[in-house]
Amino acid sequence: MAIKWTPDLTVGLEHIDAQHKILFEKIDNLFEAGRSGKSKEVIGETLEFLDAYTKQHFRDEELYMANIKYPHLDQQKAAHKSFIEQIAKLKQEYNQSGGNILLIINANQTLVKWLTQHISVMDKQIGIYAKNLKK
Numbered sequence: 839m840a841i842k843w844t845p846d847l848t849v850g851l852e853h854i855d856a857q858h859k860i861l862f863e864k865i866d867n868l869f870e871a872g873r874s875g876k877s878k879e880v881i882g883e884t885l886e887f888l889d890a891y892t893k894q895h896f897r898d899e900e901l902y903m904a905n906i907k908y909p910h911l912d913q914q915k916a917a918h919k920s921f922i923e924q925i926a927k928l929k930q931e932y933n934q935s936g937g938n939i940l941l942i943i944n945a946n947q948t949l950v951k952w953l954t955q956h957i958s959v960m961d962k963q964i965g966i967y968a969k970n971l972k973k
C-alpha cells in the first residue's frame with residue numbers, strides 16, 4: 839500500500855501543505871524502492887533525496903514561523919532536529935548493514951507515524967496561528 843498524504847493533514851497554508859505532500863512522496867519512494875528490492879545504490883540515493891528534502895522543508899517551515907513570529911518555534915525546531923537525527927541514524931544503519939532492505943521497510947512505519955503525528959499535532963497549530971493573524 840502506497841504511503842500518501844491525506845487531506846485531513848491539511849494545515850491550511852498552501853506552501854507548507856505542498857511540501858508535506860512531497861515529503862510523503864519521498865517516503866513512499868523509499869518504501870517502494872525497498873519493497874521492490876532495488877539496488878543498494880538506488881535505495882541509498884532515495885534515502886539521500888528524502889534526507890535533503892526533509893532538511894529543506896524544515897528550513898522553509900522554520901523561516902516561515904520566524905517571519906510570522908510563531909511562539910512555538912523552539913519546540914518545532916527541536917522536533918525537526920530529532921526527525922533529522924532519525925533519518926541520519928537510518929542512513930548510517932543502512933550503510934553499515936551493507937544494504938539491509940528490511941531496515942528500510944521497517945523504518946517507513948516509524949517515519950510516516952512521526953510525520954503524521956507531527957503535522958496533526960504541531961504543524962496544524964501554525965496554520966491556526968497564521969489564520970488568526972489575518973483577522
Ligand SMILES: [Fe+2]
Binds near residue numbers: 961
Ligand atoms: Fe514542523
